[in-house]
Amino acid sequence: MPQLPAQYTQEPEIGPITQELRASLAKTWEGETGLRGWLGTVDHKILGIRYIITAFVFLILGGLEALVMRIQLAGPEQTLLTPEQYNELFSMHGITMIFLYALPILSGFSIFLFPLLLGTRDMAFPRLNAFSYWVFLFSGLFIYASFLAGAVPNAGWFNYPPYSLKQYNPGMNIDFYALGMILLGISTTTGSINFLITFLRLRAPGMSLNRTPVMLWGTTTISVGNLLAVPAVSLAFFLLWLDRQYGTHFYGVEEGGKPLLWQHLFWLYAHPWVYIIVLPAMGMVSDILPVFCRRPLVGYSLVVLATVTTMILGFGVWVHHMFATGIPFLSLSYFSGASFIITIPSAVSVFAWVATIWVGRPVIKTPFLYSASFIVMFVIAGVSGVMTASVPADLQLHDTYFVLAHLHYTIVGINLFGVLAGLYFWFPKMTGRMMNERLGVIAFWFVFFGFNLTFLPMHWTGLMGMPRRIYTYPAGTGWDLTNMLTTVGSFVMAFGILLVLINVMQGRWFGKRAGPNPWDAPTLEWSMPSPPPVYNFAVQPMVASRHPLWEDRLGEGTGRTALDRGPMLDKGKQQLITSMFDSEPLLVSKVASDSLWPFFATLTMTGFFAALLFHWPYAAGVLGVLTLLCGFFWNWPHAQLEQVAGSQNA
Amino acid sequence: MPETTHEIPDEQRDISFGRLPLGSTDARGNGWFGMAALVVTEACLFAYLLFSYYYMAFHFGRDWLPDELPGFKFSVPMTALLFTSSAVVWIGERGIQKGRNWICVAGLSGGALLGIAFVALEAVEWADKDFTLSTDSYASLYFTVTGFHMAHVVGGVLMLLTMALWAALGKFDAHRRDPISIAAFYWHFVDAVWIAVFTTIYVTPHLFN
Secondary structure (H helix, E strand, O other): OOOOOHHHEEOOOEEEOOHHHHHHHHHHHOOOOHHHHHHHOOOHHHHHHHHHHHHHHHHHHHHHHHHHHHHHHOOOOOOOOOHHHHHHHHHHHHHHHHHHHHHHHHHHHHHHHHHHHHOOOOOOOHHHHHHHHHHHHHHHHHHHHHHHOOOOOOOOOOOOOOOOOOOOOOOOHHHHHHHHHHHHHHHHHHHHHHHHHHHHHOOOOOOOHHHOOHHHHHHHHHHHHHHHHHHHHHHHHHHHHHHHHHOOOOOOOHHHOOHHHHHHHHHHHHHHHHHHOOHHHHHHHHHHHHHHHOOOOOOHHHHHHHHHHHHHHHOOOHHHHOHHHOOOHHHHHHHHHHHHHOHHHHHHHHHHHHHHHHHOOOOOOHHHHHHHHHHHHHHHHHHHHHHHHOHHHHHHHOOEHHHHHHHHHHHHHHHHHHHHHHHHHHHHHHHOEOOOHHHHHHHHHHHHHHHHHHHHHHHHHHHOOOEOOOOOOOOOOOOHHHHHHHHHHHHHHHHHHHHHHHHHHHHHHHOOEOOOOOOOOOOHHHHOOOOOOOOOOOOOOEOOOOOHHHHHHHOOOOOOOEOOEEEOOOOOOEEEEEOOOOOOEEEEEEOOOOOOHHHHHHHHHHHHHHHHHOOOHHHHHHHHHHHHHHHHHHOOOOOOOOOOOOOOOO | OOOOOOOOOOOOOOOOOOOEEEOOOOOOOHHHHHHHHHHHHHHHHHHHHHHHHHHHHHHHHHHHOOOOOOOOOOHHHHHHHHHHHHHHHHHHHHHHHOOOHHHHHHHHHHHHHHHHHHHHHHHHHHHHOOOOOOOOHHHHHHHHHHHHHHHHHHHHHHHHHHHHHHHHOOOOOOOOOHHHHHHHHHHHHHHHHHHHHHHHHHHHHHHOO
């Protein structure tokens, strides 16, 4: 490296945490107040909590849609819903739960936790972080605006052509979905870039890759997965939109189109997606279980390896969603075999969790209950997954309620149970207050029994041949009892979720004070006050082991983790960038200040998509240019670095 | 700069990180890695586009292609334009590294102009075709694949022009020039993708003729 002029270098001052340091950092890091501050904030903690709340609202919307469908299906020949309304509800239920709840909620936890777990002050790209949130919110609003337009997506979340083509679906229903998904893809992509670079470059000095919490591995792995997979679905929806609006021939059978092309592009993304919405939750459980078992996770390296392997294998098996489409035998064999192989890394994780409980001394608190039941759901989902990966079984089970049961054990069992474990576990860090333990346990049993009562009978409904996506069924098929059980279960579960919400409200306003480390957990986020100050760490921690707060009892480190003395980095909004593998200090980075540009860019970009939806080419042109201009000002460079050594503030 | 290791000593009294670069100066900042990640995902987008093309091609075979296969009359000059532009942008990037602002401005705007010429030439080729977007699935794919690439060229041109403007305004110097390297990186990527597009659309049809 050539010698840099002095104004471009700085020697981080090493010092202890003092009241003066905290006061000066608070002054530097505090954002603006009022509406400007609210719309312009780039604080990852605020954005993470917003992400979680927004995703939870979508969970409730998707849940209400499911309840209406369950009333309709409680008995044979019900007439609460028309077939078209039923189509719209199951489409929106799938879209909401899969795209607007399952990934965003995990992103929310990750955005809140990444810098705290890594020992740094914010994400790699704080403004991009704000942009991801706003785009996620607006894409959700965009898709839900279809209710106002009376044109709700109605071809299922998988949206197969030819039914989703213009000939069969002439309204704007599918266009809302197609354009909304492209918008959401932008949010997911920017979010993934942020996670990946944050993980690689912002780990505290000494936090080498083998000392990084499992949850971060999960999110980073799926971020790479997103970068590889999301373009497939954005392209699939873009081509569909072209087919519908400009008469191209990608998916129709006329003029050389291929409906199966949609299925390839869609599942090339939507199969990896299954892992994308569960791996961070698996990581959360891998970090939560050891805390309540009072010992480190068994087989840390194997669990991390299993996480990465699962994602890689996830890309090789998309065709197992297409066994019933008449594809060649060789293809069937390969994709069936490849799907079986995924059981190996999954089993590695399961055995690691079971072993952690087995050799630990479990403390049974609500997060532990959710984590432990998560393992049971994971196993049931895995076993029914093996059944559907087998071609002869799948040809029988295809498009029956059995597949629905499997899908819900995967998504609700692994994602929602992991998320609820994480919610109870990190709630004290987010709010500074504890949730009520007794109410938490009661809510858990409602969710647990409700969930199993809902989805276990679905296996039998499916084995008895009930097809999915039908709005009603005749009497005398033998499906009545299991459907009734499912409906009752869904309401029990919904009541459990309601109790969780009450628990959250109660904890937020009346919970008892948590203190920095209420669970006696080993990772860095518990070394700071709850809720964390705006600058996170007053001095940059220097990490010497995988469990910085448990070093005394484990004695596993090569040195002593330093938490109360270290680089102060107080000459402006600064954080340390470290090397990718060994986390050695590389450079001092400037952290972006609050900005309204990400919000404005989201507004104009959403407007651009709305103009495309309504075929307003001039408005689209103007809004597109405005979006680019927002990017232009957002990235406006400063000739002088604002934070030169010695000056106190930006 | 003293050597540091990831093993933190028991006693932190004397620890020092030495003088570190501040912000994204000569050492690569986060922005360059962010762009690398964006390039990965954009490369995947093109992989899926070309997958769609080959998927159709393998299903329908020779009959799928139009009677008049896409020729080299425009595509070879277009390729030459892009290759030249990459070299010109590289010269511009070298210019700022040596602190010669005007070479940088000239290189970046020169690259952008070559990019604009590329888009113009492609538009002429589009007009030259006797089929349209909605003729058949080949036509749809032809216009979508080349159109996606063209959109990326336009994006790159806008980036280069922005950087040229900022460089002309004196925003960068020999040590603080990360945004220029990032924009140049994207531009080279757009050119590299053209090789895949060129091979797919213009070369492979002749191989099976």
